[in-house]
Structure formats: structure tokens, C-alpha cells
Amino acid sequence: LKDVPHCKGCLGMNAFVKAGDGSLDFGGIDEEVARQINNLAAPIRLERGNDGYGEIHIAQRHGQEIRKAGYPNVRTFVEDVTKNFTQVRENGNRFLLVKTNGLSCVSVISLIADPDGNYYGVVTAYIMNSRSLDRKKLLWERSESLSTSPE
Numbered sequence: 001l002k003d004v005p006h007c008k009g010c011l012g013m014n015a016f017v018k019a020g021d022g023s024l025d026f027g028g029i030d031e032e033v034a035r036q037i038n039n040l041a042a043p044i045r046l047e048r049g050n051d052g053y054g055e056i057h058i059a060q061r062h063g064q065e066i067r068k069a070g071y072p073n074v075r076t077f078v079e080d081v082t083k084n085f086t087q088v089r090e091n092g093n094r095f096l097l098v099k100t101n102g103l104s105c106v107s108v109i110s111l112i113a114d115p116d117g118n119y120y121g122v123v124t125a126y127i128m129n130s131r132s133l134d135r136k137k138l139l140w141e142r143s144e145s146l147s148t149s150p151e
Contacts, residue, residue, distance in 0.1 A: 015048040017055050019079055027083035029120060036140040037088050037095060039100065043131045044097075044109055046122045053123045062126040069103055069127055078125045081107040089136035094123060096136055104128045 016024045025043040032039040047054040058066070058074045071077040085097035085107070094110045106128045109120040 005024055017046040017048055019046075020076070026079050026122065027085075029088075033088060033140050038139075039095075039111060042111065042118045042120055044107075044120045044122065044136055046078050046082075053121070058122075058125050061124070063071070065127050066125075069105070074125070075124045077105065078107055078122055081105045081125060082109075082122065086142045087138060088140040089133070089138055091136055095139070096133075097127075098133065104130055106133070 018024060019026045024045050026046050029037070029039070029041050030041040031041045049056045049058075051057055051060060055074050055078075058078065063074060065076060066077045069077075073081070081097055081099045085099050087096075087098040087100075089096040089098060091108055093109050097107045097109060099105045104127065105125075107125040108123045110123050112119055112121045
């Protein structure tokens with residue numbers, strides 16, 4: 001099962017990549033967002049993966065476009081999206097986290113039930129064109145009313 005992309009036995013094998021702060025958590029889905037998307041609150045984690053998911057998949061399939069967008073590596077891109085997403089959209093039985101900053105940067109996450117604690121595993125991450133993004137159902141959007149307050 002380990003070599004079959006996107007199988008239940010693959011994502012969730014727990015060879016985690018460390019986030020920039022040294023922890024395993026690349027952000028999270030909090031209680032408010034979880035209610036809106038009708039799912040559980042849990043941390044977001046990036047697994048090393050293989051050619052079908054995780055850091056290896058993202059580097060192989062989308063690394064060039066990620067670097068072209070100004071990110072030094074996959075980890076930095078994923079962490080930026082998963083910690084600063086402004087939308088959650090439906091993507092089949094997974095969720096699309098979206099950070100827009102001129103480009104639509106996305107991370108696709110899937111909830112993993114784990115005896116040591118549930119988490120959302122990053123399946124893939126890439127830059128998506130806005131037409132494709134608009135076809136995905138919007139489940140949650142960050143309110144910008146508080147983020148523009150002067151210091």
C-alpha cells in the first residue's frame with residue numbers, strides 16, 4: 001500500500017517535515033473554521049511523502065512554479081499558505097486552503113485519523129489559476145475587518 005498514491009495507507013505514515021519554528025504543525029484549522037467547513041479542528045502537518053503526496057510530490061510536480069513565484073522551497077510555500085490562508089474551498093473529500101496575493105496559492109489538505117491525534121495532512125500545494133479556483137465551492141473566508149486596524 002505504501003507506493004500507491006493517495007491510498008489510506010500512504011498519507012498518514014507520519015514521516016513529518018518540521019515547520020520553520022521547529023514544530024510539526026504548519027498552522028491549523030481552528031474551531032471557528034472547523035464549524036464553517038463542517039469538520040474537526042486539528043493541526044496541519046506536512047509529511048515527507050512520496051511521488052503521490054507530501055513534500056516529495058510537491059517538489060517534483062510543482063517545485064519549479066513555486067520557486068518561480070519567489071519561494072525558496074516547498075516547505076516555505078506550504079507554511080505560508082497553511083498559516084496565512086484566507087479561504088477554504090471544497091475539493092472533493094479534501095479541502096483547498098487558499099492564500100491570494102496576486103497569485104492563488106493553494107494547499108490541498110485531508111483529515112487523517114491518528115491514534116496519537118487527528119491532523120490535516122498536506123496532499124499537495126501549487127499555484128492555481130483563478131478560473132479553476134472560482135469553480136470550487138467557497139466554504140469559509142477570513143474577515144478582513146480587523147486586519148486593517150492602524151497600530
